[in-house]
Amino acid sequence: MEDQFIKAAGLIGDATRAAIMWTLLDGRAFTATELSIAVNTSPQNISMHLGKLLEANLLSVEKQGRHKYYRFSNKEVAYVVEAMANLIPKPEISSKTKSENYAPVKYCRTCYDHLAGKIGVALADSLLEQKIIIEKNNTFEISPEGQKWFSGFGINIEEARKQKRIFLKPCLDWSERRYHIAGSVGTLLLNKMLEQDWIRRTTNSRAIIITGKGEKEMLKSFKIVV
Amino acid sequence: MEDQFIKAAGLIGDATRAAIMWTLLDGRAFTATELSIAVNTSPQNISMHLGKLLEANLLSVEKQGRHKYYRFSNKEVAYVVEAMANLIPKPEISSKTKSENYAPVKYCRTCYDHLAGKIGVALADSLLEQKIIIEKNNTFEISPEGQKWFSGFGINIEEARKQKRIFLKPCLDWSERRYHIAGSVGTLLLNKMLEQDWIRRTTNSRAIIITGKGEKEMLKSFKIVV
């Protein structure tokens, strides 16, 4: 068991491969060439590294014509990379500076079963600003008006409160370093959006895409420009 | 940000350092010499590697006389190592003991020689709730009724008290972040459970599996649903 652990650590530990993992963390699938550009090395070299990661089952690949799309092969792998990302000392967030060069997917991925990524954070901001939820010493609470809002959105808050799992809690996303909404309310929000086809899950990835409808509705309900 | 990620990955990625991390995963603090033995390399080499891990704040050290005790510097580090441990292909689990969120390492692992992981924490909770043990300014004590309970369980508390090692102490588990029971009482509990075939050790792993009998008994004695 130990040697397998060491092998896994070594695989991720190489600088080029770590850069690959970092790139893939946004949930998208990348082609070998894209990765070689992102990581700034030769295609041959990328090919070799991808081979090793595939062999170890850290990545999986899907062939489409002459392209090969690589992604994390399972969520456990993503967790390792995320856990590592969390080791990084947190920078202060200069909110709008980096929003330009956002990769489409770092953009709106699901953090387990709630919305994280840029959209998740923007959503939390919006709900806070509209006083639908209120921050109170590091927890979130739902205001009386908020309760109305949620039921208008088709979410029964009383129902959510009954569930055993944590009701509503701020969840710090590694990629955004800002709070978004987890807990049963987070899940309900996510599900409602899926149900209404504002967003769609992609297969084999934690990334989520926003539909045309979602784009309009998010602007309307949350003043979020996606 | 990316370069810091790569640096962190590289630090854990070296075989010797990975072995150090693996060793430290059980939660104990180790001296440099102990680590050099566990990892099978020279003291000089260990010293060099520990220096790097310290420098990067992945480990912290405490000096005691001529010994230096190394441990993970924070839970984030432990999470990375645990997440990596979870990458390792799981040994097959008998259907009886399978439970939904089975993760070999987190689930029910031994922390040195007592029960940690999910079960260990639940157990401590149960014993506290039943007032078998009592928390008193960050230590655990056994109540008079508790003493009876333990002897009913086949554990002689007076015997345990005589041992030189720490009798009973709360131990913070990395994976659960809640206290469980260490000390000689913790060991006795663990051994008793093994003896009664409530749980079984797996070869080559810290994980422990719960037997069908254990499942029933734990529910009965501790109201723990496994």
Next chain:
DNA sequence: ATCATAGTTAAATCTGTATTGAAGTATTAC
């Protein structure tokens, strides 16, 4: 005071493996 143990530091060496260069196959475009 002396010796053993614990750990560190510095320079010399060694080695695994990442990278590169050259040549190959497969697919799409024209």
Next chain:
DNA sequence: GTAATACTTCAATACAGATTTAACTATGAT
């Protein structure tokens, strides 16, 4: 068909950094 793109394979090379050799400091035991 030919050319271009996407990716792989193999042998040759380069090099970071792990390990070793050796000499050192600090603490504890007798």
